[in-house]
Amino acid sequence: MHCPFCKHSDTQVLDTRVSEEGDLIKRRRRCEKCDKRFTTYERAELALPAIVKKNGSRVEYNRSKIVDSMGIALRKRPVSAEAVEEAIRNIEERLLAMGEKEIASDRIGELVMRELKRLDKVAYIRFASVYKSFTDIESFESALKELK
Structure with a gap:
């Protein structure tokens, strides 16, 4: 050194x-x-997979994007920073366990939704409404029924 x-x-x-x-x-x-x-x-430096976006472009994994999107969904919700950090670690561990060099961005969205569903139901609905692009009340109701 x-x-x-x-x-x-x-x-x-x-x-x-x-x-x-x-x-x-x-x-x-x-x-x-x-x-x-x-x-x-x-x-230890871990090689997380590259992200394949919906338009086919590839970008490096960026942890801050997950932190930011989860932060928006969890804004003013009673969830500790430690719980959020653990959820992000869970997502990254799953990404590493897949052993893939590339992963579709929608797969990451699904992992985020799974963790939000576990952490806070309201945050899950907030994230899902943007991620799944709810266009009508029926889509929103379907997501709510899924929680019950």
């Missing part, structure tokens, strides 16, 4: 700690040349 201050290549690890979740390693380091200290973090 190069020192961020002087760019020297020899640094010494002073302390290593694993996060409570066990998915992150924090290391305190000291530069052998300038004696300054800094912290590095290590996390």
Whole structure:
């Protein structure tokens, strides 16, 4: 690891700690040349599949899009940030478990709907109304019946 201050290549690890979740390693380091200290973090990099949009274009997986859309659906609902984080982790674990290099965007929408249905029924209906593009009251009623 190069020192961020002087760019020297020899640094010494002073302390290593694993996060409570066990998915992150924090290391305190000291530069052998300038004696300054800094912290590095290590996390496993997982290859999530590329997303194939409805128009056929392909984009990289973007976690923030799921966070944002779930946040809109859950706005002013009594769901903790920890529960939302767990739901997003569940979605990502399912994506990884599929073992695919590409996945259709509608499959991700279905995974989000499944998690929202588990978290909060109102948020599920909010998301479904946009995702499924309800055009009439019958479509909306059908989604409500599905919840019962």
